[in-house]
Amino acid sequence: MPQRPRRLRIETELGKLQTLPDGKRELAHMPGPGDVLVLGIGPDPASLAGLLPAGKAVYVIEAPLFKSQMSDAWHESVPSQWNIISEDMLDDATIMDADIVLYRPGLRFFPSFWGPLVARCRWLKTLASGSAEPRRYAVIPGTDADLLVPEVCDALERCGLRTRRIHPRQAVALMPHLLVSERPALFFSVNFQGLDAYGELYHLLRAAGVTVATWCVDNPFHLLSGLRSPYWREMPLFVTDASFIPQLAEHGATNVHHLPLAAWPQHFAARAMDATDHGLSSRMVFVGRSGFPNRDSFFAGCAVPPLLSANATDMIARGERPDFRWWLEGLGIQSLWPGNEVRNAGFGAETASLERRVHCLMEASRLPLTVYGDEDWKTLLPRAVEVRPVVDYYTTLPSIYRQAAWTLNVTSLLLPAGLTQRHFDVWASGGFLITDNSPGLSIFPKELTQHIAFDRPEDIARIAADMRPGTPRRDDLRRAWQHLILTEHTYEHRMRHTLDILALA
Structure with missing residues (x-):
């Protein structure tokens, strides 16, 4: 043979x-x-x-x-x-x-060698076959069901920039055809949606003079682990957690900016007036899944030493935060890209996050507690905790936040200085938030955060007692928070800031 x-x-x-x-x-x-x-x-x-x-x-x-x-x-x-x-x-x-x-x-x-050169050739061939007129609008890869896509589109429209949505899986195929007749001003991705791993579409858009940027809403190094080209180093990157900026710079990123999450009052707060009685006027509410979608497949093959996990458990018991950066140091991971090794640190942080969340919910169960989330909570929490099914984010959740005596937030350890949507949505809806003392709270005035943030889970019940519904102090604080969020921390504010940075305002 x-x-x-x-x-x-x-x-x-x-x-x-x-x-x-x-x-x-x-x-x-x-x-x-x-x-x-x-x-x-x-x-x-x-x-x-x-x-x-x-x-x-x-x-x-x-x-x-x-x-x-x-x-x-x-x-x-x-x-x-x-x-x-x-x-x-x-x-x-x-x-x-x-x-x-x-x-x-x-x-x-x-x-790195072929991407810009091939893109230049493709773009010039495109010019030879069409007019490709510049148009002032933004392309947003995503659907109504995708993270932050409706909020970003609405905010950009309010900033005077028309938007066009395309399905993320079709972006690589559709954009070259679109560029034959017109050039958008901006291609804005959330979590690299619509961009390919090797940067072919990125380089083509740049050759055509289109500004390309991405907003890393999740842990940026988790997102980067799926890329096979360093094109991200030159792209404008926006991160919800500012603590990642030095690490991204160390790995070659040249254009990184802090862009926290925000509120969408035009849609979200308007629905908070829903008259449905959810029976929560004396209950603490927690809304969230026990893990992010496709968690097991994302962390397939990941492992951490048992001793390190035990140390993390001890830290949680002391009210400390074994966050993503702590796991990087404990595992000795220094190079966060390229490759998937960084996911081991993420696996440790995600596992510790669940353990910490359970610890906080166990303390909160001393109050009447209702959890909206997946069925796994029923096996993780005491029977006394009422577990209700996942609710629709846009239609039902605002009224739950508004009606609950308190809404509890426990920030993921995957984002060492991150915030969650609850930090904005609860106040925008007219509700009252109690949250862990994440470093991300530093974007807000301390005179507001000091009354709602806990370091140790044991403090949850004390804060709830101090901020009982109907007390003047609580009402004053709630109004101050709501005013702050609606006047300084909406997605329109975020997108105006983004357009200023990109020189597209």
């Missing part, structure tokens, strides 16, 4: 060993009447030569990191009549006229 041909292997830009695929199916074609421009030769120059159009001069560009790993035999097999050039020798007219042949795996293996 004949042996299968031995395939070449190379080390990619991110230090991974990859086999070089070969053949016509690995090539992409951007036709033109002029000379042939080869973007990436691949493992077999002689084989490629037989696939190129005949009778045309051939100009070739290859990634330096690729060429440096090729053998003498490979270099000797490059046809002598090919013209080897560098990317800075290309002008726009040459690209628009060229008959371009692209070795597609190069985009995955060396995205």
